[in-house]
Amino acid sequence: MDLIPKPDQVASAASNVAHKVLYGGLADLRPMPRTLIDDGPLREVYHYRPQKQVRTTGDPVLLVTPLAAPAICFDLRRDCSLVEHFVKAGRPTYLVEYGEVSFKDRNFGLEHWVDEVIPEAIREVSAHAGGRPVHVVGWSLGGIFAALVAASDAKLPIASLTIVGSPFDVREVPLVAPLRPILKITDGGIVTRIYRAMGGAPKPLVRRAFQLSSGTKLLTKPIATLQHLDDAEWLAQIEAVDRFTANMIAYPGRTFGQMYHRVLKHNQLITGKVNLSGQDIKLSDIKVPVLVFAGNTDGIAPIPAVKAVVPLLTNAHEVRFEIVPGGHLGMLTGRAARQTTWVVMDEWIAQYSTPDDREQKxxxxxxxxxxxxxxxxxxxxxxxxxxxxxxxxxxxxxxEVAPDRSAIGSNRDRRFSSSSSRDLAPKR
Structure with missing residues (x-):
């Protein structure tokens, strides 16, 4: 909105304010319909129902939710929902989430997700989709989980792996820098006693940490809202993000401790090897194609922190690295993601999908x-x-959708391939 608003801007702003007051908001927050197909301890696998007017075909996609974040990260709101995008495209779409985490779940560690939850979800999705291989898409910590799963079990029916905004080198995360002197002085003893007493990281703490990660955006939000009162789309996105933040989930105690000591304190992921349950999981054991996304304004997982995983994937069939617009959540499901992140995902999944020979039946x-x-x-x-x-x-x-490279901002310098991979660089 202009400093001196025009008549049409005033009218739009008044309409938006009235709609928010009378109807509670501008965002269409209806979730995409889904059906529970499998569950277990801290594991819920859902199948999103296909639309009647759209023919569903091809290999399935499994969306891997990170710990502490609600599954609506993939289904933020209508028209800004990765789930809706896949379903409308006729792609069999599934999601694994973990339900509510409470004090009784404090003894669950990282190995529960890497050895049981996600592998079981992949097998169940493959079976439900008729034995097809699964395209696994993980955001934030979900991407790290998915990578460790792909590295630990090469027999899983994984067609490809997509990692979105996952920090593999925490030294490159600005939010961690102020904590390093504290870690050296206390050796983490105080923090360990606190999270053990609480059984992990409770909801309010996780919610506040995510809000603080937005930095100046939290302080400038009221001013930005006034400036965009005439923009219904912008206001709807803010509403959806606020709902996402309000529904954060707690961390189990043992998992939080492992993340604190191994990832935050000792930065084990950058070594390419993590020990869980006495087993060394090496990222170099990943054989499937890997697509990696980094957001150009991501404060939680900056570009260098995400890009650090690329040289560790030495045996992957292909590794492709893309920088896309947006912050940590915006790069996945922001308004710009519709023309950037999602387009590249479509291209990638189509490239590594098996032919659909069921059309002749x-x-x-x-x-x-x-x-x-x-x-x-x-x-x-x-x-x-x-x-x-x-x-x-x-x-x-x-x-198949061919991405607009000028819109995405990708180029050959952002692509990294192993010696056995196919070169996707555009021909001159």
Whole structure:
């Protein structure tokens, strides 16, 4: 809104304020419909119901939620929902989340997620989708979990791995810098006693930490809101982010301790090796293709902290690194993600998806009808139907979304490949 608002801006602002007062908000916060298909201790696997007017086909996508964050990170609001994007595109879409974490869950450690929760979710999704390989997409700590899972079990049916905003080198995280002197002086003893007494990191503490990670945005939010009173889309996004922050989940005590000592204090991830349950998990054991995203304004996982994982993936089929617009949450489900992050994901998943050979089944079913008249009629039309099916299959690659490189801002310098991978650099 201009410093001296125009009449149309005043009208839009008044309409937005009235809508918020009368109806409670501008954002469409309806969740995408889903069905629980598997559950266990701190594990809930959901299948998002396909839309009737959209044909669902292809390899499934499993969205891996980070600890402490609600699953609405992938389904923030309508038109800014990665789940909605995949479902409308006809992609079988699944999600694993962990439910409410309480004091009774304090003994669950990282190995619970790496050895049980996520591997079981991958197997269940593959089975539910007819035995197809799974494209695993993890955001923040969910990306770290997914990487450790892919490294620890090469037999899992993983088609590709996508890591979004996951910090593998905490030395590059500005928020951690003020804590280093404290860690050296106290050796972490005080912090250890506190999180053990509380059974982990409680909800209010996690919520406040996420809010503080926004830095100056938290202080300037009231002014920014006044400046955007005439922008319904901007206000709707703020509402959705506020709801996300308000629904933070607690950290289990043992997991929080492991994250504190191994990741925060000793920065083990940058070594490419993490020991869980007596087993050394090496990121160099990942064989599947890996796509890595970093947000250009991410304060929680800055570009260098995310990019640090690239040289550790020495045996991956291919490693692709992309810098996209947005902060920690915005790069995943912000307004700009629709033309940037999601477009690259679509391209990546299509590239490493198996062919869908089930398109011919309806044709065979029609030809096998018992009635003679129907059989003759079907036989006459069979060539035309077969041709149409072939044309549809042949046209499938052309229908794949080709990203606008100028919009995304990606270039060959951001792509890193192992010696066995295919070079995706554009030909000159």
């Amino acid at each position: 309806p044709v065979k079913k029609v030809a096998a009808r018992p009635a003679k008249k129907v059989a003759k009629k079907a036989a006459k039309k069979a060539p035309a139907r077969k041709t149409a099916a072939v044309k549809k299959t042949a046209a499938k690659p052309a229908a």
